Amino acid sequence: MHEGRLIPSAIVLSHSEQLDRLAEGCPAALPIAHVAGDPCLDQLHAGTAFRETFRRALGLLPGQRLVVVSSTWGRDSVMGSPQTDVLRRTLAELPADEFRVMAAIHPNAWYGHGAWQIHTWLAPLTEAGLILPPPETEFWKASLCAADFLIGDHGSLTIYGVALKIPTLLGSFRDSVVAPDSPMHRLGELLPRLTHTLPLPTQLTLAADAQRDAPELHALRQSVTSEPGRSAALIRRLLYAWLNLPEPSHPAATRAIPLPSPSSARTARLPHLPAMLTTARTTDTGTAPSISLRRFPGALQRTEGPHLAGAHLTADPDDPDPRWPRSADVLLLPRERHPHAETVKWFAFTPRFPGCSLLAVEEADHGCTALLPDDTRLQARWVDPPAWVSFGTAASAVHAWLETSPARTRLRMTVRAGDHLPPALLEVSPLI
Numbered sequence: 001m002h003e004g005r006l007i008p009s010a011i012v013l014s015h016s017e018q019l020d021r022l023a024e025g026c027p028a029a030l031p032i033a034h035v036a037g038d039p040c041l042d043q044l045h046a047g048t049a050f051r052e053t054f055r056r057a058l059g060l061l062p063g064q065r066l067v068v069v070s071s072t073w074g075r076d077s078v079m080g081s082p083q084t085d086v087l088r089r090t091l092a093e094l095p096a097d098e099f100r101v102m103a104a105i106h107p108n109a110w111y112g113h114g115a116w117q118i119h120t121w122l123a124p125l126t127e128a129g130l131i132l133p134p135p136e137t138e139f140w141k142a143s144l145c146a147a148d149f150l151i152g153d154h155g156s157l158t159i160y161g162v163a164l165k166i167p168t169l170l171g172s173f174r175d176s177v178v179a180p181d182s183p184m185h186r187l188g189e190l191l192p193r194l195t196h197t198l199p200l201p202t203q204l205t206l207a208a209d210a211q212r213d214a215p216e217l218h219a220l221r222q223s224v225t226s227e228p229g230r231s232a233a234l235i236r237r238l239l240y241a242w243l244n245l246p247e248p249s250h251p252a253a254t255r256a257i258p259l260p261s262p263s264s265a266r267t268a269r270l271p272h273l274p275a276m277l278t279t280a281r282t283t284d285t286g287t288a289p290s291i292s293l294r295r296f297p298g299a300l301q302r303t304e305g306p307h308l309a310g311a312h313l314t315a316d317p318d319d320p321d322p323r324w325p326r327s328a329d330v331l332l333l334p335r336e337r338h339p340h341a342e343t344v345k346w347f348a349f350t351p352r353f354p355g356c357s358l359l360a361v362e363e364a365d366h367g368c369t370a371l372l373p374d375d376t377r378l379q380a381r382w383v384d385p386p387a388w389v390s391f392g393t394a395a396s397a398v399h400a401w402l403e404t405s406p407a408r409t410r411l412r413m414t415v416r417a418g419d420h421l422p423p424a425l426l427e428v429s430p431l432i
Helices: 017-025 027-032 039-057 086-093 107-113 115-127 139-146 156-163 183-190 200-211 215-222 231-243 323-327 391-404
Strands: 011-013 033-035 065-071 099-105 149-152 168-170 276-283 290-297 312-315 330-333 358-362 368-371 377-383 411-416 424-431
Touching: 011 017, 017 027, 017 033, 027 033, 033 231, 039 139, 039 156, 039 231, 065 086, 065 139, 065 156, 086 099, 086 115, 086 200, 086 290, 099 107, 099 115, 099 139, 107 115, 139 156, 149 156, 149 200, 156 168, 156 183, 156 215, 168 200, 183 215, 276 391, 290 391, 312 323, 312 391, 330 391, 358 391, 368 391, 377 391, 391 411, 391 424
Parallel strands: 011 033, 065 099, 065 149, 149 168, 290 411, 312 330, 330 358
Antiparallel strands: 276 290, 276 312, 358 368, 368 377, 377 424, 411 424
8 A cells, every 4th residue: 555545456365364364454455356376386386296307407316315495585594694504504414425405595685695795605515515506597496396305494485395295494484574373474383493402314304204294284285375276377367357358268377397407506616526524334344344424524514513423534635725635534536636546655645644544546437446554555446336426435435444344355345325325335355
């Protein structure tokens, strides 16, 4: 209303319950209110049929899980709240081989601060693997259809995630900016808040278990739209009626979500291998050991959290940040800079990197040649490797095995990186 006059010609609502709130807040607007559903949610529901297609287009490997972190704009959003560090913590605490993380940042934040500033702020995170799509794309819709978990705030993307039955945590939530008794207000009451008292993977698992059959969340999902699947038809009918034009003869249909292009998302590629802190749990240290690895980006760690208990550090000797290679337990030598493993000598590295106990030179098919302080050389080769393995994981597996067994005999070990990724077989044998 402006000076007692109603400004819009029509107000489109997604759910009939909003008529009651409109009647209370602006009764003069009721005659021009139209319940026409939510075209975005209709798109998302239609897109869930293409979940695996979207996951492949996003570059997810079989068994990897996608966490979408959404942030609306302004203070107390995931990005804006000074009390939270949600994006960094998500990348720091979730094992890098098992999880991918995508940031869905509201266009108002992009255009308010500028793309250069957003990219600069998040550069350490994109270097650690954060997927950061530009705001003008529909990348976020495909990501929601592909997501396994969501960390959100009081923005609309969070309630879309709940409507799609994605297990959700609230990384931030500003109760004062949501309408009382609205679906968003109920969402803030129902969803768990991200806490520092539990590891993040545990919180995600608890959220998934608690939200799977929660009747309160089922009721919340029903309150997002009262015209599911019909929004395109209802909105087109309204627009053509307002224009006093006949509708086209073909039916109005929900538009498909375009396939995301990974090349459009910001992911930083560095010339050196990133420093990784890796925990290893070894069972059966005989001729067929089993090793479970969890790798975490070193540069994003702020404290020695419980997820890093007993971790060893892998680093690139040419990393421009000297604190990583100088402290590394395992130095990783990429094949492109060290193409001939037989020419690499232990004494060429030990004076500069006194903490090193294993040199790993990359070999074909993500295997490695491991050099030990006593001049022993071991060859580690993957047998029919799954897509998630790397020469860094081969080096960490060898290091973990040597920590628990003094043997240098030929063996095959099973290497795992979580419960959802397929196990890999690594064959280790001495080189003469």
